[in-house]
Amino acid sequence: MSANEPGQPPLSNSALTHGEWTSNVKSPRIVLAIGAHPDDIEFGCGGTLAKWAASGVIIHHLVLTDGSKGTWDVDADTAQLIERRQHEQRRAAQRLGATGEVRFLGAVDGELVHDSSMVDSVALAIRQLTPDVVLGHDPWKRYRLHPDHRNAGLITCDAIVAARDPHFLRHHMSSHGVTHHRPAALLLWEADEPNHYEDVSDWVDTKLAALEAHESQFESTMKSTDGDLSEFRGRIRDRLATLGAPHGLGAAEIFHLIDQL
Numbered sequence: 543m544s545a546n547e548p549g550q551p552p553l554s555n556s557a558l559t560h561g562e563w564t565s566n567v568k569s570p571r572i573v574l575a576i577g578a579h580p581d582d583i584e585f586g587c588g589g590t591l592a593k594w595a596a597s598g599v600i601i602h603h604l605v606l607t608d609g610s611k612g613t614w615d616v617d618a619d620t621a622q623l624i625e626r627r628q629h630e631q632r633r634a635a636q637r638l639g640a641t642g643e644v645r646f647l648g649a650v651d652g653e654l655v656h657d658s659s660m661v662d663s664v665a666l667a668i669r670q671l672t673p674d675v676v677l678g679h680d681p682w683k684r685y686r687l688h689p690d691h692r693n694a695g696l697i698t699c700d701a702i703v704a705a706r707d708p709h710f711l712r713h714h715m716s717s718h719g720v721t722h723h724r725p726a727a728l729l730l731w732e733a734d735e736p737n738h739y740e741d742v743s744d745w746v747d748t749k750l751a752a753l754e755a756h757e758s759q760f761e762s763t764m765k766s767t768d769g770d771l772s773e774f775r776g777r778i779r780d781r782l783a784t785l786g787a788p789h790g791l792g793a794a795e796i797f798h799l800i801d802q803l
Contacts, residue, residue, distance in 0.1 A: 546687050548763060549585025549731055550781055550795055563789065564738045564799055567727060570674035572600045572642070574725075576664065578654060578679060578694035580609045580631040581756040581763065586731030587677045588638060588749035589742030589782065589795050595639035596745075602642035602671050603635050604664065606694050611651040614761055626758055634755035638748060643671065656693040656700070664701035665711055669720040676702060680730035680798055695730065702728060702803060729797040738799035739785070743792035746782055750775055 573594060577583040583591070583603055595601050609627035610620040632644050647663055649655070668676065681695025704710040706724035714720050729738065742749065753764075754771060761767055764774040779793070786794035 546685070548582060549587075550785060551732060552781060552784065553736065553796075561735075561737060563736075565789070566741055567675060567729070567738075567799075569594060569597050570599055570726070572602070572671065572673045573675045573677065574602045574604060574642075574668065574671050574673035576604045576606065576676065576678040576694065576698045578606050578688070578690040579612060579651065580605055580627040581612075581634070581753065581759055582679070582691070582694075583677075584634050584638070584749065584752045584756070586679070587729070587740075587795055587797075588634075588752050589745040589793065590677070590729075590740040591640060592638045592745040592748035592752070593740070593742060595641070600642045601635070601638065601640035602667075602673065603631065603640065603644040604647070604667050605631055605645070606647045606660070606664075606697065607649045607651045607654050607690055608646070609651050612759060612763075623758065627756070630756045630758060634752040637752040637755055652690060654690040654693045654697075656696045660697050661700045661704055662711055664697055665704040666714055666718060666720070668701055668705035668725065669714055669723045670718065672723050673725050675727045675729060676725050677729045677731065677797070680732045680734055683732045683734045686732065691732065699728070706803060725803055727799060727801040728803060729799055731795070731797055733796060733798035736796040736798055738797045739789050739791070739794040740797070741786070741789075741791050741793075742782060742795050743786065746779060746793050749782075750778060753778070 678698035679695035708722040782793035
C-alpha cells in the first residue's frame with residue numbers, strides 16, 4: 543500500500559540508510575516541477591520548492607492532466623472540477639511563494655499517454671522556461687499503480703533528453719523561436735532508490751498550506767470527510783520527520799538525483 547501514497551511515501555529503515563546520499567542542491571536560478579495531476583507537485587516537492595522560492599529561485603509548475611477524475615462524487619460536473627483544480631493549483635503555487643508560470647497541458651486524467659506528442663510538449667516547456675533543475679515522478683517506482691504517475695515520469699525523462707540535444711525537435715526553433723536547453727539536474731520524487739535529501743525542516747507548514755489549497759482533494763487524497771485536516775497534517779509531519787531523522791534533520795523530502803545530464 544505504501545508505494546501508492548503520493549509524493550513522499552514511507553520507506554524501510556534499510557532504504558533510508560542504504561548507500562551514499564547527497565544533500566541540498568545548491569540553490570538554482572530556475573526550477574520546473576512537472577506533475578501528473580494538480581497537487582502532485584506539492585506532495586512530491588512542496589517543501590523543497592518553498593525553500594528555494596524563499597531564496598529567490600523562480601519556480602514553474604507544469605501539470606500534465608486535467609485532474610478530471612479527482613473526486614469520489616459520481617455526479618460531479620467534471621468541467622467545473624477541471625476549472626476548480628486549475629484554480630487550486632495556482633493558489634497552491636502562490637502559497638509556496640512560486641513566482642513562475644503555472645502551465646496545464648490538459649491530458650485527460652487517467653489517460654495520460656507516454657507518446658511523442660506529449661514528450662514534444664514537455665520538451666518545449668523545458669526549452670522555453672530554461673530550468674536549472676527539473677523535478678518529477680520516478681517512473682521506475684515499484685508497485686506504483688497509477689498509470690499517470692508512471693507515464694508522467696517517463697515523459698519527463700524523455701523530454702529532458704529531447705530538450706537538451708540540438709537535433710531533437712528542431713521545429714521548436716522555427717515554430718517557437720527556442721533552441722535546445724540542458725538542465726543541470728533531475729530530482730525524482732516517489733523515488734524507488736532515493737539517494738538525495740533536501741532539508742525542509744523550516745518549510746513543513748508552507749508545504750501543508752500549499753497542499754490545503756487543493757480543497758477538492760480533502761475527501762479523497764487527504765482522507766478527510768468533514769474538513770478536519772488534523773490527522774492529515776499529522777501524517778505529513780510524521781512522514782517528513784521520519785525521512786529526515788536518519789540525516790539528523792527535523793524534516794526532509796527525499797529524491798533520486800540524476801545530474802550531469
